[in-house]
Amino acid sequence: MRGPGLSALFGTVGSAMSLTPLDTFYPPLNQTSYITNSSAGTYGGFYRAGTHGPTGGAPYGTYDYCAMPHPRKHELPSEASGAKLVKLSYLQRHQRRSPYNILPGGENQAYHCDNVRPYLYAGPNDSNGIQPMPVYAQTYQDPNDPFKTGVNSTCQFPQITIGGIEDGYQHGKDIWDVYHTKLGLIPEEPNERVWFRSSDSALVQASAGAVLRGIWPEYKGSLPLHQMVTSVDTVNEGFSCNAISSTLDKIKSTDKWTEHMKATEKLRSELGSMLGADDISWQETFDHFCDNFQARLCNGYELPCSVSNSSQCVTMKMAEEVFRAGDWEWNYYWRTNEYATKYIQLVEGLFIGEIVDDLKATQDGTSSIDYRHTFIHDGDIGPILGALGINALRWPGMASNIAFEVWEKEKSYYARVLYSGHPVQSIHGSLDWIPLSQLIDILSPFIPEDITALCG
Structure with missing residues (x-):
């Protein structure tokens, strides 16, 4: 399924504003008037992709929600003369997927994922042992199921889609072109100096498989994808901490948050009435509406109608107003x-501490890892960018x-921090070529001294 042309979807907002690709990452998000300013449209961003990927059409480097830009060989910022890349710690959100949040009033379109095979099996680490049958999940609906969800689907919610797999493969190929072919850091085959990690999400793990296959398309072996024990995971809010919810309650009690809720009251009411989404989980933030609309548009579907x-x-x-409100909320959170x-300390501080420890090990000459790749979520990327002081999120x-x-x-040692292929523009200046010690100093205040005390 293919959507209409990009210009038909978004008009000439980008050209009318004369936005560069980098500009689209930094809207004026500090004022709630940004949300209700319909002339802002998508602020030059893109929110549409076909069922199949990899995506194309947006000028490279533009904010493209469905498949964010990433380092590519021909667009990479130039490095300093005589410098050598000695460490890459690469963090990424999973590729595009079906939604987490299904409309309470029902979905007017069927979701199709029978073009994807989510494999589910385990085997011994001894290649001579019992080798399992490579089974995969095939979602179906029983027509006599008494629990009617309102969704006719062969998808789980969420799961990676075929476009996400194809995007992931291209993402990996581009990483190879940059960090092996051009910069010589990633080895010909995986070795003891590469290390991979993910959250415990099957969606994220599936995305990792696609990306890593793009990096090493001819590699015949298997690879360990490290995960922490779920109850103490330092990504994706894996550990229990009461102070996270209590701090979020304080954020949502501020005058600025109240102003944002008043400014969007009419829109939330209209959407709630139309889509049967008037309970608090849909009305207290724009998270659910954004997620549902984004997943539709990013996989070749249309925006929803009342059932x-x-x-x-x-x-x-x-x-577009929903997406502007979602952007405002993320900027406000982090x-x-x-x-x-x-x-940030509560949600992501422990993982930020791991990043800093890894940077320090490189600085001290004690690191045993040259290339570290972590597959995580938007809820991890956001607070890390907040800790870096990004100008707008x-x-x-x-x-x-x-x-x-x-x-x-x-x-x-010097550091360069790229966000979706661009040097991060932050309150500390452009994080393009700074002493490594300065990057460590920027991140260190967000590492909690005592997380158990902070969590209460």
Whole structure:
């Protein structure tokens, strides 16, 4: 399934504003007037992709929610003369997927995932042992099922889609072109100096498989994808911490948050009435509406209509305001609210500590890993960008990525931090070529001294 042309979807907002690709990452998000300013449209961003990928059409480097840009050989910022890349810590969100949030009033379109095989099997680490049958999940619906979900689907919610797999493979190929062919860091085959990690999400693990196959298309072996024990995982809010929810409650009690809720009251009411989504989980933030609309548009589907009245449909203008509100919320969570530092410490501080320890090991010459790749979620990418002091934070789109590069020149270490292929523009300046010690100093205040005490 293919959607209409990009210009038909978004008009000439990008050209009218004369936005460069980099500009599209940094909207004026500090004021709630941005949300209700319909002339802003998508602020030059893209929210549409076909069923199949990899995506194309957006000028490279533009904020493209469905498949965020990533380092590519021909667009990579130039490195300093005489410098050598000695470490890459690459973080990325999974590729595009079906939604988490199904409309309470029912979905007017069927979701199809029978073109994807989510494999589910386990085997011994001894190649001479019993080898399992490579079974995969095939979702179906019993027509006599008494629990009617309102969704006719062969998808689980969420799961990686065929476009996500194809995007992931291309993402991996581009990583290879940059960090093996051009910069010589990634080895010909996986060895003891590469290390991979993911959250415990099957969706994220499936995305990792696609990306890693793009990096090493001819490799015949298997690879370990490290995960922490779920109850203590330092990504994806894996560990229990009461202070996370209590701090979020404080954020949502501020005057600025109240102003944002008042500004969007009419839109939330209209959507809630049309789509049967008027309970608190859909009305207290724009998370659920954004997720549902984004997943539709990013996989070749249309915006939803009422199940009971097919003439009542979400318009692109309404969706654009939803997306602007979602961007505003993410910027407020991780950048501009008065509790942002504590909130980042609680949600992501332990993982930020792992990043800093890895950078310090490279600086001290004790690191045993040259290439570290971690597959995570938007809820991890956001607070890390907040800790870096990014000037404006839009919702980190599908496959959004942060590359921490460490370079050595004349026995000194320097860092470059790329967000979706661009050097991060932050309150500390452009994180393009800075002393490694400065990057460590930027991140260190977000590492909790005592997480158990902070969590209460």
